[in-house]
Amino acid sequence: MNELELLREWDADAPPLTDTVRARARFRLDQAMRTPAAATPVRRRPLLRIAVATVAASAVATTVVVAENTGNPPRTRTVSAATVLRGAAAEERRLEKPIAPRDDQFIYTKEIIKETPVGGGPSKTYVDESWNSVDGSKKSYASELGYTQWVPPDRPGQRSWPPRRWAQLRQLPTDPEKLPIALREVGRTPDYERPVKADDWPKVQIFLSGLLRAPVLPKGLRPATFEALAAVPGVKVIPGQTDGDGRAGIGIQYVGPPGTPWANGAQVLVFDAQTYRYLGMRDQRDAGGKTYQQWSYVAAGAVVDRVMQRP
Structure with missing residues (x-):
């Protein structure tokens, strides 16, 4: 049994993990992909939700025809995953502003999560607010599906994904x-x-899609992430989607290899x-014998x- 299967089987209705513990799980995913799985038993831990949006795209992905409400009759255009993701990169470059946080500051995140039981x-709507130390040297405060707790400072050599430390993102x-x-x-060292x-x-x-969960990134990194995703095989475009606020959109769906x-x-x-423009993510969560649709x-x-300060 590989690491991904173990993560899926962990008890999903237990209290959520802190960012620190979830970071360890993500790092173990990386290690499991590099080396054969160890024969030693793996300790079971509660897992509410892995905050990694798994998406990808390909220049040869499925295309769809999208209607444009610009006239009577409406015009249509053919859209591929690469078109959407490169368009998202261009829109992000148009809107983004450079920032340079100090090591003693915090990254504030406000995430809205709406869940509906399948069937x-x-x-239920959750408003999760978190404050993460820029350099990892201070206590952070995290919220996930309404469950809040303090996160201790990073230990020497600790890594997470997406990186919590601004210096690592840069x-x-x-x-x-x-x-x-x-x-x-x-x-x-990259080759x-x-x-x-x-x-x-x-x-x-x-790792690419995980970067999209970061609320603030160095200038140029989010557009590069969208463009890099446009080269990943295994997606299709889904028209007629809506985000968590009911806004009309178009979806990019990653379809991984069989058995994953x-x-x-x-x-x-x-x-x-x-x-x-990127609006958000649709996902599913299993907990307590039920499946929930998430936006x-x-x-x-x-x-x-400082922690608890809002912009």
Whole structure:
């Protein structure tokens, strides 16, 4: 049994993990993809939700025809996953502003998560606010599906994904061709002369899509992430999607190799159908014998001076 299967079987209705513990789980995913699984038993831990949006795209992905409400009759256009993701990169470059947080500051995140039981039942909305230390040296405060707790400072040598430390984010290349190579070799010196091979992409797309969960990134990194995702095979475009606020959009769905947790394509990124601005993610969660449909998006992200301060 591999690491991904173990993660899926952990008790999903237990209290959620802190960012620190979830970071260890993500790091173990990386290690499991690099080396054969160890024969030693793995301790079971509660897991509410892994905060990694698993999405990808390909220049040869399925295309769809999207209607544009610009006249009578409406015009249509053919859209591919690469078109959507590159459009999202262009929109992000138009809107993003450079920031330079100090080590003593915190990254504030406000994430909205709406859940509805599959098969019927009342919906519930969570407003999760978190404050993460910029350099990892101070206590952080995390919220996930309404469960809040303090997160201790990072230990020496500790790594997480997406990186919590701003200095680690700044080390990532903003060249969309180099970024997948750097993520393939996280923790090592990237060999930019060696291209990404087919069996590298599943791990690379996990790290790429994980970056989209970060509320604030160095200038140029989020656009590069969208463009890099446009090179990952295994997606299709889904028209007629809506985000958590009911806004109309177009979806990018990753379909992983058979036998992997992503083979069912449960996770979908939603983009504005006209501007391609990223709106949020649709996903599923299993807990207490039930399956919940989730819609989530980051409502706010900023740099603040202290925990509990809002922008």
